[in-house]
Amino acid sequence: xxxxxxxxxxxxxxxxxxxxxxxxxxxxxxxxxxxxxxxxxxxxxxxxxxxxxxxxxxxxxxxxxxxxxxxxxxxxxxxxxxxxxxxxxxxxxxxxxxxxxxxxxxxxxxxxxxxxxxx
Amino acid sequence: xxxxxxxxxxxxxxxxxxxxxxxxxxxxxxxxxxxxxxxxxxxxxxxxxxxxxxxxxxxxxxxxxxxxxxxxxxxxxxxxxxxxxxxxxxxxxxxxxxxxxxxxxxx
Numbered sequence: 001x002x003x004x005x006x007x008x009x010x011x012x013x014x015x016x017x018x019x020x021x022x023x024x025x026x027x028x029x030x031x032x033x034x035x036x037x038x039x040x041x042x043x044x045x046x047x048x049x050x051x052x053x054x055x056x057x058x059x060x061x062x063x064x065x066x067x068x069x070x071x072x073x074x075x076x077x078x079x080x081x082x083x084x085x086x087x088x089x090x091x092x093x094x095x096x097x098x099x100x101x102x103x104x105x106x107x108x109x110x111x112x113x114x115x116x117x118x119x
Numbered sequence: 120x121x122x123x124x125x126x127x128x129x130x131x132x133x134x135x136x137x138x139x140x141x142x143x144x145x146x147x148x149x150x151x152x153x154x155x156x157x158x159x160x161x162x163x164x165x166x167x168x169x170x171x172x173x174x175x176x177x178x179x180x181x182x183x184x185x186x187x188x189x190x191x192x193x194x195x196x197x198x199x200x201x202x203x204x205x206x207x208x209x210x211x212x213x214x215x216x217x218x219x220x221x222x223x224x225x226x
């Protein structure tokens with residue numbers, strides 16, 4: 001079964017750091033671009049960042065540039081999001097998503113992990 | 120950056136009605152447009168990609184059209200299980216911006 005499972009969410013104070021992980025299974029992880037998408041409570045979807053198959057290209061939404069870093073370990077079939085200098089407005093459910101090969105839209109999503117930034 | 124807008128922001132229709140949602144990009148994006156369905160408390164699900172291609176397993180009552188800046192998602196006969204928020208997304212280049220969403224419920 002094709003699956004993405006996020007972990008690492010939790011409660012963190014403003015200015016703190018958190019590292020999210022996304023474990024992939026059921027497909028050849030190294031063949032796909034991968035993205036992180038977030039959704040603040042009661043709000044819409046916001047694309048956060050993506051990374052090329054070999055990690056050589058990375059892109060970010062302006063609001064997280066310089067604070068968040070996306071990375072991957074193809075040997076471990078895992079995607080990561082290192083989040084530093086966290087702000088209250090980063091509070092959201094964070095989803096990892098696969099950019100379907102030949103489709104490019106996000107065809108597989110994880111169940112999400114909640115990040116709460118609060119003192 | 121290209122901005123995505125959707126209209127209406129919400130709608131209420133009867134079972135069996137034809138429902139149309141519009142998505143507009145502030146600049147041309149060719150056909151690099153996807154539609155997602157998110158049911159309450161659930162994970163988003165890909166419905167349509169490349170503006171008009173139905174994702175495998177999606178009911179044929181869903182269809183998409185458009186190119187350039189103007190796109191539509193149509194539900195030909197609204198069903199109770201279609202209650203959800205629908206999002207469009209551009210994916211021609213980063214940032215892969217989503218529209219603000221259209222909430223659909225049953226009258």
